[in-house]
Amino acid sequence: MSGERSSFLRLKPGDALPDNLRGAVTAIGNFDGVHRGHQAVLSRALTDAAAAGRPALALTFEPHPRVLFNPAVPLFRLTPASMKARILRHLGFDGVVELAFTAEFAARSAEAFVAEILVGELGIAHAVTGFDFHFGRNREGGPAYLMEAGMRHGFEVRLVDAFRDEGAEVISSSRIRPLLEQGDVAAAAGLLGYRFTVEAEVIGGQKLGRTLGYPTANMALPTEAALAHGIYAVRFRRADGSLHDGVASFGRRPTVTSDGAPLLETYLFDFDGDLYGETCQVSFFGHLRGEEKFDGLEALVAQMDRDAAEARAVLAGARPLSALDLAVTFAPAR
Numbered sequence: 001m002s003g004e005r006s007s008f009l010r011l012k013p014g015d016a017l018p019d020n021l022r023g024a025v026t027a028i029g030n031f032d033g034v035h036r037g038h039q040a041v042l043s044r045a046l047t048d049a050a051a052a053g054r055p056a057l058a059l060t061f062e063p064h065p066r067v068l069f070n071p072a073v074p075l076f077r078l079t080p081a082s083m084k085a086r087i088l089r090h091l092g093f094d095g096v097v098e099l100a101f102t103a104e105f106a107a108r109s110a111e112a113f114v115a116e117i118l119v120g121e122l123g124i125a126h127a128v129t130g131f132d133f134h135f136g137r138n139r140e141g142g143p144a145y146l147m148e149a150g151m152r153h154g155f156e157v158r159l160v161d162a163f164r165d166e167g168a169e170v171i172s173s174s175r176i177r178p179l180l181e182q183g184d185v186a187a188a189a190g191l192l193g194y195r196f197t198v199e200a201e202v203i204g205g206q207k208l209g210r211t212l213g214y215p216t217a218n219m220a221l222p223t224e225a226a227l228a229h230g231i232y233a234v235r236f237r238r239a240d241g242s243l244h245d246g247v248a249s250f251g252r253r254p255t256v257t258s259d260g261a262p263l264l265e266t267y268l269f270d271f272d273g274d275l276y277g278e279t280c281q282v283s284f285f286g287h288l289r290g291e292e293k294f295d296g297l298e299a300l301v302a303q304m305d306r307d308a309a310e311a312r313a314v315l316a317g318a319r320p321l322s323a324l325d326l327a328v329t330f331a332p333a334r
Helices: 036-052 065-069 081-091 110-121 143-153 173-181 185-192 297-316 323-330
Strands: 009-011 025-028 056-062 095-100 126-130 156-160 197-203 217-219 230-237 243-251 263-268 279-290
Touching: 025 036, 036 056, 036 081, 036 126, 036 156, 056 081, 081 095, 081 197, 081 323, 110 143, 126 143, 143 156, 173 185, 185 279, 217 279, 230 263, 230 297, 230 323, 243 279, 243 297, 279 297, 279 323
Parallel strands: 009 095, 025 056, 025 126, 056 095, 126 156
Antiparallel strands: 197 217, 197 279, 217 263, 230 243, 230 279, 243 263
8 A cells, every 4th residue: 555645635526626636647447346456556556656756646437337327227336436535545546536427428439538538637647547448438448549549648558457366366346246245245355455344324223222232323325235134243433533343233123123124233342422423434344144033132132242242253353454454444543
C-alpha cells in the first residue's frame, strides 16, 4: 500500500476536477470489489505516478454499467461508491472521479470518451487499465484503440495483464460474489485481499436483543446484497474510526418473526453506547453457522452465547491479510 492521502478527493458526477489533479496518472475501470486483480492495476498506477512526480487518480463509473444494460437482474455490488472511495484513499490515491454512467454516456463514441473526458475534462498524462478494458458505444474502444489514441493525444498508456491467484485462476468480481452468497467470507477475503466490508447507517429495531442481553446495531443492506444469511464473526468500525469486535446475524430472524426483511444485526462486545444514525462499517471475518429457527427465546439465547464465544475466538486469532486489510479492518482511524 502506497500510503493513505489525507487530502483525498471523491469527485461525484458534476464536480469539477481541481487544477492540482490535472495531468494525473489515471487508473481506469469499474473496480467493483477493488480485489487483488484490481489492485494490480491500481498499484501500477501508483508506482508510475510516484516515478513521474504526478498525482494518482482513479476514474470509475456510477452506477455500475450492468445496472444500465441489464436492469432486470439485480447486481450484488461488492463495493458501493462510498466504500470504493475509502479503499482507494487507503491505497494512496489522491482522488477518484465517478463518471455518471447514463444512456447518453453509453452512447458516446470511443473517440469522444478519449477527447472529451480523458483529455478535455481530466487532462491525463498517463492511463493505466486492465488488459481487457473496453469503452465507448458498443464497446468499440479497446486496449489497442486506447494506445493509438494516447499517441495522437499525447498521453501514455500502460496495460496490466490479468492477475491470477495462487491456483493460477484469474481473480474477478464474478468469482467473489458466489463465495459471499455461500457465506464463505474467508475465501472471498483471499481474493479481495481484505475482509469483505459493508457500510450502512445504524437504524432502530424491535429492541428485542436488548431484552435478551444482546443489544444490536441494526443495518439494512441494499436489497441486492446476496450475502448468505447466517451468523458471522465481525469487526465493527464506528463513524469516529474506533473499532469493536462483535458477532453479527444477517437474515430474517425466523425465531421472532415470520416475514422480516433481511437485516444485519451486530452485537458489539464490551460496548455500551448509542449508535443510532451513525454510518458504520462491518467487516466479516468468519461464517459461524447458517440461520436457524429455535424453539423459543431460551434456546436462542443459549445459542447466541455459543456464537459470541466462537466469534471472540475467531477474532482473537485473526491477522491482517495485507496492508490494505490492516487499514480497513485492523487500524483505528487516525
